[in-house]
Amino acid sequence: MEPFCIYYDKKQDVSEIMYAKLIVSLTVIGIAYACTDGKDNVVDVADYSNGAYNVHFQNTQGQVYTSDRTPSCYKGEANLKLPGQLKLVSGTLVVKSNMNLMSNVEAKLTLKKDSSIIGKICENGKSKNILIPDKDCTIPLCNNAMEDPLCTLLEKAGTYDLSQIEKTLGITATLSLPALPSSFKGIIKGKWEAGVSLVVNGQVVADIKLPSNEKFIYIDE
Incomplete structure (x- = not known):
């Protein structure tokens, strides 16, 4: 009778162990960098x-999304995608008087990157970088009433509870954000302070910053 032998394939065993470790690592990363709507994209x-100004935001929070309305995060924190969407979900919005905003709004940008090399590239709609023309520090907003219900809301004087307007008015405080001009290619990906002055007919009507205080938000295309 021939002896019965069991062959041990050490190479295969090592491969299986490495594969198992990879699966565990990816699972841990997936959990660590989850993107839960209303939690991680805030x-x-x-x-x-x-x-x-005519528009005042009080204690306001928003949620960020991709252009196809998927919650947008980077390593478990809000990621401002451009193009994308910003939806205001809590706080109070005060509009002092009626305005005509549709196809009539410019956003003058203030952008400062968390980088000692790049730093501030736009300030109140004016370029602070020789590679960025002035015109690229101002972008149009409120071009489509269906895609920009926030703009429709801003047109009418009143005080609005942003957490309740979907129930009371049947609309959301959502704003479509356009892609940045081509001059920003290659430098936009990273953490930024983003300030926006909304201008209607040459007059500033609102002045906001994302995120609040001296914090940064990750931005990419």
Whole structure:
């Protein structure tokens, strides 16, 4: 009778162990960097107007999404995708008087990257970088009433509870965010302070910052 032998394939065993470790690692990363809507994609919105302009945001929070309305995160934190969407979900919005906004709004940008090399590239709609023309520091907003219900809301004077408007008015405080001009290619990916002054007919009507205080938000295309 021939001896019965069991062959041990050490190479195969090592491969299986490495594969198992990879699966565990990916699972841990997936859990660590989850993107739960209403939790991980939340950003504070600061109002810099001190009530001086026609629109005032109080204690406001928003949620960020991709252009196809998928919650947008980077390593478990809010990721501002451009193009994308910002939906205001809590806080109070005060509009002092009626305005005509549709196809009539410019956003003058203030952008500062968390980088000693790049730093501030736009300030109140003016370029601070020789590679960025002034015109690229201002972008159009409120071009489509269906895609920008926040703009429709801003047109009518009143005080609005942003957590309740979907129930009371049947609309959301959502704003479509356009892609940035081509001059930003290659530098936009990273953490930024993003300030926006909304201008209608040459007059500033709101001044906000994402995120609030001196914090940064990850931005990419």
